[in-house]
Amino acid sequence: MSYQNYLVYRMGAGVLATIGFYSVLYRENKFYRFFEHMYIGLAVGYSIVALWTETLHDLWWHRMLGAHAVPGANGVPGQPATNAHWAWMLLLPIGLLGYTVFNKKYNWLSRIPIGMIIGFNAGQQIQIWFNQYGPQMKDSMRPIFPTTIKSFFVPDTLHMATKQAAEVKNTVYASQAINNFLFVLTLTCVLSYFLFSFDVKSKVLRGMNTLGRWLLMVGFGAIFGSTVAMRFTLVIDRMYFIFIEFLKQGVFHR
Amino acid sequence: MSIQPRQPIGKLLMSLNRRILYLILIVVSTVPLFFQIKVPDKPDDSTIDMYSKLMSLPEGSTVLLSTGWTYSTRGENKGQFDAILKILMRRHIKAALFSISDVTAPKVAIEEITELNMERQKEGKKPYQRWSDWVSLGFFPNGDGTANAMSVSLVKAFEGKQEVAPNGSVENVFNSPVLKGHDSISSIPLLIGVESTSATTTYIQKLGGKVPIVFAVTGVMGPEALPYYSSGQVSGLAIGLKGALDLETLMQYGINNPGPNGVVMVPSQHHAGVVPGFPNDKNYGTGLAYFPTLHVSLALLILAVLVGNIGMYMQRRGW
DSSP states (O other): OOHHHHHHHHHHHHHHHHHHHHGGGTOOOHHHHHHHHHHHHHHHHHHHHHIIIIIIIIIIIHHHHOBOOBOOBTTBOOBOOBOOOGGGGGHHHHHHGGGGGGOTTTGGGGHHHHHHHHHHHHHHHHHHHHHHHHHHHHHHOOOOSOSOOSOSSOOOOTTSOHHHHHHHHTSOOHHHHHHHHHHHHHHHHHHHHTOOSSOOOOHHHHHHHHHHHHHHHHHHHHHHHHHHHHHHHHHHHHHIIIIIIIIIIIITTO | OOOOOOOOHHHHHHTOOHHHHHHHHHHHTTGGGGSOOOOOOOOOHHHHHHHHHHHTSOTTOEEEEEEEOOGGGHHHHHHHHHHHHHHHHHTTOEEEEEESSOTTHHHHHHHHHHHHHHHHHHTTOOOOOBTTTEEEEEEOSOHHHHHHHHHHOHHHHTTTOEEEOTTSOEEEGGGSTTTTTOOSGGGOSOEEEEESSTHHHHHHHHHTTTSOEEEEEOTTTHHHHHHHHHTTSSSEEEEHHHHHHHHHHHHHHOBSOBOTTSOBSSOOSSSOSOBOOOTTSOOOOHHHHHHHHHHHHHHHHHHHHHHHHHHHHHHHHTO
């Protein structure tokens, strides 16, 4: 069997599975259940093998046992012997303690590895938090007043000399200032919506609070729209796979 | 024979069988795929920045390519991944492939490289060779720990990872031309993440400021990743199917780059200077193939929302 034929047969299996999964749209059926169970079985089997080949073997077993020196050959440099680190062995019982969560009597032991993981992560939180939000906080400080009234919009810099283009970049035009103002207003209103610690009595604050809720809804709507577009793309991709890749380019083009 | 009273239109619209809607959706998502419909595309600034970053990498350098997508998000991520790989292949940039998101992701990425290599061989080009051009570091289940280790030392993070060298021996990945001499993250010019999960946040938290980062993410992840672009935490961002098409368009025309007739097809005020494209190569892929169909599907959605609302209004009024 040629490689091309093999690819078509392999795609055929994929097409069958796709139709099997989509058949649930008509109604619950055994064809769908068969492929669902097959998928779960494959995923679990693959994950177990990959757990060893991709993770435990390279990152734990190999480090625990060390390696002999490998002489270089055919332009590929050799590698020196590495020491065995038997301390890695201790990770096995600690890791296995996690599974005691399934036993009523000994499930308290599972807290040991969980505690270690939480401890490692908690120690890094300050750095993590600042790395994630620090630059965003800095970016929130935007100028809301224009620095020039020569032009409302940002001039076209495509055909400008470098010096002039740099000058345009360092100037705040009215259109940019409006954008920045909308950004700062949204940020402030949305933040004020989350003031739950005290009773909001000020009319201004209550107005901002309401506006914040509306702006959040607009944001969620945009996110939902993006999500829907993505789901459609997944359907389109499956149809492309069945009709173009399998049938047009595979079966009828051999 | 009794005469059935005529059902109100509102009730009829509200009782439309969902299977008919599914059938219409499948037809609408399939038929346009057979036609070459042209939809104009103006690349987003974030994708322009991503493309210019990829094009500014020194030839022969090594990038870290984090792949966090599988067939479940192939519709969007495949187009992005193919476009990025084509740029890396054409510019002779080496890649170290790995994943902290999904155990099957490296396998999917390797299959994609094989497919692109077959395309290259058909065009008479040198394939992108494993070991000398790219290596696979595999899957790392503890994403936080791996990213943290990467920030300290790449050797420590990827210790024990091996690849088959051309002479058939199993070698340490740091002996390969791809990772040789790259002990620290600071020696890497770019981390590229093609992601469908929040691995993006992990990279920002652990590697932000230590290495330039660009992301290609799904439409769902887009809103979460956009603030990182806006604040300069990532140097470029391609979102969803539009991001894939943008990359393909940029590969075709470049940025501020006059074509043979002197016309600049992708003018950008956002990016100063000219960045060339690859006009003589096959640049378009699933981005262009799916984009018009997505428009037709979205039109169906808008129609369905309108019909649903009109139906509900009419039903309430008893029409």
